[in-house]
Amino acid sequence: MVFQSYAIWPHLDVFHNVAYPLQVNKPRPSKQEIEERVINSLEVVGMEDFMQRSATKLSGGQQQRVALARALVRRPKLLLLDEPLSNLDAKLREQMRIELEDMVSRIALTTLYVTHDQSEALALSDRVAIMSEGDIVQEGSPREVYGKPKNEFVASFLGVANFLIGEVEHIENGYGLIRVDRQDGLMKMPIPNGIKPRDRTLIVIRPEDIGIQTEYSKPSHNVIEGTVERVVFEGAHCECFINVQPHQIRVRLHQADAPIVGEQIWLQVMPDRCIVYPQS
Structure with missing residues (x-):
């Protein structure tokens, strides 16, 4: 899972932030396996050259990549992203959205992406689910949901109408x-x-x-x-x-x-x- 705030530990460098889930895992992988999996995860997000950098010296986009690498290092079957781009400025958010889409396609991992940003939902998803008061109101492809909203709520929520x-x-x-x-x-x-x-x-x-x-x-x-x-x-x-x-x-x-x-x-x-x- 990638949290909205990233939850990067300031007292650890990039390597140990990503390694933490494996170090506390039971049974704990060997030191060599932890190192290999951390490096592999950092390569996926393009942060392999920052392994020794302190978390306090990372930009917002770099922190987001580290949070992604930490989620991937456990090799999950499902990746949950909780508004991961909401803390970034507009230009960086657009850049990271494109990178995130490419990464998810590359590793072929099912991803559940929670967002209030309509453009993010439409650009990143293969399927969109619109929720109201805890219930799914409509679910379908981005083009289908945007072009043929089921009711007034969906039409007004997803885009301007x-x-x-x-x-x-x-x-x-x-x-x-x-x-x-x-x-x-x-x-x-x-x-x-x-x-x-x-x-x-x-x-x-x-x-x-x-x-x-x-x-x-x-x-x-x-x-x-x-x-x-x-x-x-x-x-x-x-x-x-x-x-x-x-x-x-x-x-x-x-x-x-x-x-x-x-x-x-x-x-x-x-x-x-x-x-x-x-x-x-």
């Missing part, structure tokens, strides 16, 4: 026409089984699945008029907050396509990427 409420007016060939509350236009999108005309629904739309138009062209469906309230520059993209009373919709756009605050725009929603639930 917009929620619109409306009423179904018509259903034909698996597609429904939904009139969003306080909006003039209709939304046409896939409707799951069990939803009928006049049912109240909740529509989930991811920010990256919305485009914008600065000039009104009248398509048949899936256009919402709004006003730009806020634009947040985040480097490669911008987060735009659009007022479409009574809702506020978030849109993620390339920074070169960002609208101007106060500008009137029309949102173009991609229907096949939306998810519709019965309103609870």
Whole structure:
């Protein structure tokens, strides 16, 4: 197990931190075997050149590697990582996430990774389990859980999502026409089984699945008029907050396509990427 705080002993050097689980193990391996297994574990995490370094002289990333090596030295069948990157700064966290993914793939060890960071969960996992109040709400591949969340909780927990409420007016060939509350236009999108005309629904739309138009062209469906309230520059993209009373919709756009605050725009929603639930 790798703890959130790493639990590196400050009075020991790197070698003896990693060797400790073997030294207290019963039966205790031979001195030669302990040395071989410690060196092997340190090589796996790229810390073999730091065996004699004091734990107090390690950076955050190096401490994390030592904690990993200490967990691996016992050759476990399951590795448990309890938010191991939470104490690192953003740049180092991203670097260590990539290294951790490569290491786990290399040693082919089943790993249970506990995190509150959505990007870590999606980037590192083969399977994701979303928990609420002690129960697993949904489990599946990262793409499946993100793209087809089971309910509103999963959609809001894993990534950013917009929620619109409306009423179904018509259903034909698996597609429904939904009139969003306080909006003039209709939304046409896939409707799951069990939803009928006049049912109240909740529509989930991811920010990256919305485009914008600065000039009104009248398509048949899936256009919402709004006003730009806020634009947040985040480097490669911008987060735009659009007022479409009574809702506020978030849109993620390339920074070169960002609208101007106060500008009137029309949102173009991609229907096949939306998810519709019965309103609870």
